[in-house]
Amino acid sequence: METLHTLFYFTVAIAVLVAFHELGHFWVARKTGVKVIRFSIGFGKSLWSYQKSPEHTEFVIAAIPLGGYVKMVDEREGEVKPEDLPYAFNRQPLWKRTAIVAAGPVFNLLLAIVFFWIVMVVGEVGMRPVLGEVAADSLAAAAGLHAGDEITAVNQKPTLTWVMALDELFSSAIDGERDIVVNIKTPDDQQQFRVIHLSDADVKSPEILNERLGLKPWMPVIKPIIGKLTEDGAARQAGLETGDLILSADGQPITDWQEWVDYVQARPDVLIKLMVERHDVQTRLLLTPRKVEQSDGTFLGKIGAGVDIPEELISSMQVEYRLSPIEAIPAAFEKTGFYAFSTLKMIGKMFIGSASVENLSGPISIAQYAGQSAEMGFTAFLKFLGLISVSLGVLNLLPVPVLDGGHLLFYAVEAIKGSPLSDRVQMYFQQLGMLLLMSLMALAVFLDLGRLFN
Structure with a gap:
């Protein structure tokens, strides 16, 4: 169940952030007169689609929700009908192409501002x-x-x-x-x-x-008094009740709650002889913590009881x-800017070797953070979404071919020399960028696996 919980919130996070990123490309393309053929959330087989008419954009939700794309009319990607040529992406002036490409990362940064604003107002x-x-x-x-x-x-x-x-x-x-x-x-x-x-x-x-x-x-010393019990937990089945004070386990005195938690977790499927105090009367009970597997493959004992x-x-x-809605506006911009520049600084330090590449997080780590933040509550999950949205926006602006920033680099060269780079040169750098991107992804996954098994 824990794995399914993590996967669910990871999928929700990726779907929301990618959808908004692609919405940026789509919205600016439409506003600048470029014809959009398809707006897809996810890859692979189509699960749902809607198209008002053959001349309108097809909206698609696909089977693999780990990305998305906006497909525009473009002569470089196939034959274009004569009547659609004025609306082809490749025939647009430089400023329009630049605006369309930059819109995706910019929308991610704007989304982060919205998330941080909500967190600050809700409190x-x-x-x-x-x-x-x-x-x-x-x-x-x-x-x-x-x-x-x-x-x-x-x-x-x-x-x-x-x-x-x-x-x-x-x-x-x-x-x-x-x-x-x-x-x-x-x-x-x-x-x-x-x-x-x-x-x-x-x-x-x-x-x-x-x-x-x-x-x-600081952790206060909390008496080991049983609070809420789950219906089918080992504690209730052993006869423990809300308000019971744990006096000893297997003859060992228990003086605070954390000591009791550590004792239980270290004994999955092991019988524990308890002495508890209930209404000023001492009672003996037998308790066997259930063996529960964690995401890292280890096992802990759990009894389904909270602390009072x-x-x-x-x-x-x-x-x-919390802040007022007005006060939260500049604070949300400041928070987003801070995280954006911090991300750039960390990338720069890793590039020159002054920071460890172990700072990279791959899909496994991000999925774990998604699940953990969701467990902490609504505002924690929104903060997580804001942080990932900032990272997605900043990373996509890096001047690496294949990423949006790589295309913006090509457009900058075009603006300087007065003509676009040849298709052959662009293809060469895109292949190089793809190799770099795949290498970084492989490294991130390798680091993730190392964290998981350690």
């Missing part, structure tokens, strides 16, 4: 950026950060939530900052600042940076962040 509920245990010999420890400190700003940018704090830390590192100023509020309410010093080796990849920072969110967290504890650590 997000996050956890306050209070530090838990700071790893010894970490960058955070060297900077003087301690458990209980709350990060209030990073490089003068306010950080209301844990996610915002991490975003600013990683963003500053990608931007080339090597001395990051972190404003904190100590447990005794003193306002102070610390400086995290980074080296080039620390920012080779997000994984390395995360490990070397040594930051973890006191409402006052949740409210004390939560913070809500």
Whole structure:
């Protein structure tokens, strides 16, 4: 079920982003007088199609929803009827062809702005950026950060939530900052600042940076009290009830919920002898966690029980962040621009070797992020769509033949020399671009598989 969930949201994400990308090409083509033969979402066998008449555009939904295309009248792709020649793409002036090609990536960036605007207006509920245990010999420890400190700003940018704090830390590192100023509020309410010093080796990849920072969110000690139970879970079948306090498992005292979770997960299909307290009476129970396979092939024990967290504890650590519809407009543009330039910077660093190619994410990683963000809720999934839409727009603008940016490069050369490159030269560079693209895809998939099996 977890795999199907991941595949479903990955398919939804790709379909939405590709559809909007192709809509950009289609809309501008129609507005500039180019005849569009087909607008397809997906490849392969047609599952659904609509065409008002033979002279109108055919709209298609195909079997493989991992892409799409807009097919225009073009003499380079086949014979064109004499009456359609004025509407052929290849016969349009340079500015029209440029606008049509650029429209796809631009629409992706506009879509990202819309997604980020919705997220900011709807609002997000996050956890306050209070530090838990700071790893010894970490960058955070060297900077003087301690458990209980709350990060209030990073490089003068306010950080209301844990996610915002991490975003600013990683963003500053990608931007080339090597001395990051972190404003904190100590447990005794003193306002102070610390400086995290980074080296080039620390920012080779997000994984390395995360490990070397040594930051973890504060985790309260929560009593192992059973909360909500699933109907067919192992916990209910063993006789556990909401409100039961776990005292011990196999004679080992259990003092907090995380300790109980770790104990259960480590014992799939293993009988556990429990001692629980129910209405001030101690009761013995036998519980066998079910063996559940994870996406990485490992197995965990699960019992179908949640924790009973006191409402006052949740409210004390939560913070809500939202903007008015007007305030969210410039903020959404700023967020999209930031992610676009960050993507370009990371690509440039990988190209010159100052950042690891392990920063590449392939379809497997993207699918996992899609499923994980969907599980986190509506706003998290919209943020994921916004990030991927920015990446799709920026990557398509790269001057690589086969991509939209490659065509724009050809048009730039045409504008300079006054005539288009020959078909033979364009074909040569497109084959080279296809080889480069396939090589990058193969590398990304290889890295994905490495992450999956590790």
